[in-house]
Amino acid sequence: KAGVTQTPRYLIKTRGQQVTLSCSPISGHRSVSWYQQTPGQGLQFLFEYFSETQRNKGNFPGRFSGRQFSNSRSEMNVSTLELGDSALYLCASSLAVEGGNYGYTFGSGTRLTVV
């Protein structure tokens, strides 16, 4: 069974540009969440999508956005990149069944460097 796939693995962008990251969840998983990991702030929740709808959002500026497609694949976009956006971006998927009794499977992440 394939795991959570994130592409690309590494990315270098220039300040002011925008970037789109992709996440393919495990087959059958309906929920996709995104996290940012930096040495200073640790792992921070960005947002979650379920059935193409954003269900929850973390405390990040509007430059960070995402979407989910009908096949559950998700993309996140960061516009007007800043140096501080350099981080490991992680995606997690889950079954999201009623009752909450499920875990999350993370991808290996996309390492974004802004120069």
Place this chain on the structure above:
Amino acid sequence: DAKTTQPNSMESNEEEPVHLPCNHSTISGTDYIHWYRQLPSQGPEYVIHGLTSNVNNRMASLAIAEDRKSSTLILHRATLRDAAVYYCIPRDYNQGGKLIFGQGTELSVKP
């Protein structure tokens, strides 16, 4: 959001059991207790989760205190591959996919 307290670091010898503690005194009655670990240069990996009863799986055991204010992750025989940062996360079902990661416990395993 429930707050957690974990030791910053712990050491273990290979093939010995490891008990990783976590205090979550503000946990609500419906929060599941999740444990994840993150090996160097990888994304977090799900380890185990539970609500009230102790739980076992092929990776570890989770012992939950009767008052649910603390829990302990038990690795029965530590291997070098278990060296990682371990996160204890009370998960509020109403928050959906939002996991709040603290600092975690960095476990080192000595051969």
